[in-house]
Amino acid sequence: MPDMSTVDPITLDIIENALKNARFEMDGVVVRISLSPVIREQHDEFPMICNHRGQMIVGQFGSYIPAIVEQFDGDLNEGDIFVWNDPYACKGSISHNNDWCVMMPIFHEGVLVGFSSIFGHMVDVGGKVPGSMPFDARTIWEEGLRVPPVRIYDKGVLNEGVLAIMLNNSRTPDMNRADLMALIAGCKTAAKRVGELCDRFGRETYMAATDMLLDRTRDAMKVLISKYISEEPVSFTDYVDDDGVGNGPFKMTLSIYMKDGKAVFDWTGTDDQAEGPINFHIHEGLCKLFFGVYMIMAFDPDILFNEGFYDLFEIILPEGSLLNPKFPAALSNRLNTHTRFFDCQAGALGQRAPHLSMAAGYGTSPHFIFTGHDSEGKYFQLMELLFGGVPGRPRGDGLDGHAWWPLFSATPIEYIENYYPVQVDSYRPVKDSGGPGLHRGGAGIEKVYRVLESGKISIHDDREVVPPWGINGGLFGGTSAKWIVRQTTGEKERIPSKIDNLEVEAGDVIIFRTAGSGGWGDPYERPAEEVARDVRYDLVSPEKALEGYGVVLGDDLSLDVAATEKLRAERRAERGEPEPFNFGFTPQSA
Known part of the structure; x- marks a missing residue:
């Protein structure tokens, strides 16, 4: 040694x-x-x-x-x-x-x-x-x-x-x-x-x-465990929409508690492995790393995250579950489950330290794949990861159209159009997809692709059914949606969130909208001027400003301060204390 x-x-x-x-x-x-x-x-x-x-x-x-x-x-x-x-x-x-x-x-x-x-x-x-x-x-x-x-x-x-x-x-x-x-x-x-x-x-x-x-790192993690994890278990449940083959929603339940000086992260209650490919075969050590990284970034980001704290964590992954599937379960679209894993962490840890936690995000890794042969007979295969709303958080608004992974970046439109027979007609945030809150949830993005050659497209996404929840009084965010507009008919057809080999012809348009994210904190506490600004920036509609934030705007989008204060006071009295979580979803409604 x-x-x-x-x-x-x-x-x-x-x-x-x-x-x-x-x-x-x-x-x-x-x-x-x-x-x-x-x-x-x-x-x-x-x-x-x-x-x-x-x-x-x-x-x-x-x-x-x-x-x-x-x-x-x-x-x-x-x-x-x-x-x-x-x-x-x-x-x-x-x-x-x-x-x-x-x-x-x-x-x-x-x-x-x-x-x-x-x-x-x-x-x-x-x-x-x-x-x-x-x-x-x-x-x-x-x-x-x-x-x-x-x-x-x-x-x-x-x-x-x-x-x-x-x-x-x-x-x-x-x-x-x-x-x-x-x-x-x-x-x-x-x-x-x-x-x-x-x-x-x-x-x-x-x-x-x-x-x-x-x-x-181990010494620092011991302090975080003693401060933010109690012996009394706290539990949280979120859902993956479906597995692509007709089953779902799938429940993911996490309980966190302290036992014999260790932080226990128990996934008992999570649904059995899926028939389709959303299973997440996670290594126990990697599971510890995810929890440790979240705790460090949420509670003390100055700590260097490494594997020094592993012996302070205990992981329970029920065999045959969505997070510990048996061979030969399909795994290719596990990111729908992987990223929901993070939302469950935030929901469970946020119950002990709501002022330091964050809401739910777009909760998946949207994929767009376009394949075919160009005019010279050469095979092409475009694959792009899209992003969505990163949730509202203690330090401020969520990020619009951003990746979960800090170093990921969007593929430049110039790159796509230079190397593939695709034209990107527009790329913009989705209005009203960020959940209202003191800190607004980040917006999802809408990317509109016009294919210039015939071929096939595949799409993999989630959070079309189960919205990203809000926290500390914040409201849930918007869900994802996809359409195709056929060049021959001009008709707009809805596309499922998971599909492979959909045939397209030159001139067809694909509209790809990702999910937004939940808001953080009471939306009636958000400065009305910031809501009005978001309306001017086309991130929030006047209707959502009124409905979600209690902000009254004139026809010229000017802020009516007196009417806003009156309306907010009435709504606070009617609502009472805001709920700690706002889901906008129950499993029975799916």
Whole structure:
């Protein structure tokens, strides 16, 4: 065990920040090398740097390295790089086949000092539909090639056979190859930076510092647990609309309490695994990370989140449930469940600290996929992740049309129109989709695509039935919706939130609206001037200003202060104390 007494505070801070910078450098390398819009433009890749035991020191997703190392019984060599994408073969370290994960052991002068790893979403990994995420899959066999953990590089030598098999099973082999090599380059970048830290400070000092960073996070988490988690359980339930094959809504129930000094996160009461592909096969360690990250970001964002607090958490994931499905359950559209996981965290933790929690967001990862052949007969496959409303929160309004993941960004319209036969007619927030509150919920977005070639589209979305709830008196937000306007008839037809291979002709228009998010706090406390401003910005309609906020506007949208104060006073007296949660939904109404 490295001697932690030899690391002074300044050295510790330098190493911490150097690792943070290395983690962001990994991002930079990946997006410069990759080809797919999903990674290059939208940054759907997640790097991390771990210590020699495989514990994440910096990054976004941790927990999975020890399970992979265990399969190779310590047979790790300099120059080895491992790859996999099978969720079941890696205990849920990645959660659907599209995510290719790369791991590299890091050596310094022949001694193992850590690991670097990145996983990223590949545009296509085979299966029965383009994009490899069939909305109606009933088993994982339908969702594309599954690769168990294998060496893609063996002591520095590329395994051409493994690479050929992986690329041969994709509709987009060129993109996949570039993206895979980008992930590998990112891991090599981290290895180089860790080696430089070992050279600069000494290997023992570096390894001691990584342990100290884990311990520091653990000590901080103990304080958060004692302050915000009680022995008396608090429970919260939210719902996923459907599984794509006619079943739903699906209940997700979370109970949180303290037991023997540990925070227990118990998913007992969550519905059984779905027939369709919304199951989320989550690794227990990853589940701990999600809870820890949320608690840190909500309650003390100055803490470095890493795996140091894992022994302070206990996770209960009932076998055969939506969050712990049995093989070979389909998993490709698990993000509808994954992001609802976050909403349940907010709802449960918010009961003990409502002033620090937030409302519910758009609660999924909307996908738009357009495939076909262009005028020259060349195959194309556009895949874009869309965003929605990030919820109202203690510090202010939610974000309009933003991703859950902080580093994700929208695909530039110029990129889409330059590389694909698509014209984007408009891209704007959805009026009234942000739930009213002292802090308004973020709005969903409406993106209007005009396809310029015939082909097929696929759409995967959720929160069309179950609205995002509001908190602390805030009201629920708007739901999602999709339409197609046929060029030949001009008729506007509603599209389900989950559909594959819908045939389109050149000139057809797809209208894609994502869900908004819930409001935070009493909407009658929101400054009337801010509501009037939102009306001028076309985020809120005059009707919603009156109905949701009690704000009276004139025909010229000028604020009537006296009428507003009178109306709000009447409504407060009639309503009484606002409810802690506002759902706008009961399961029986679905």
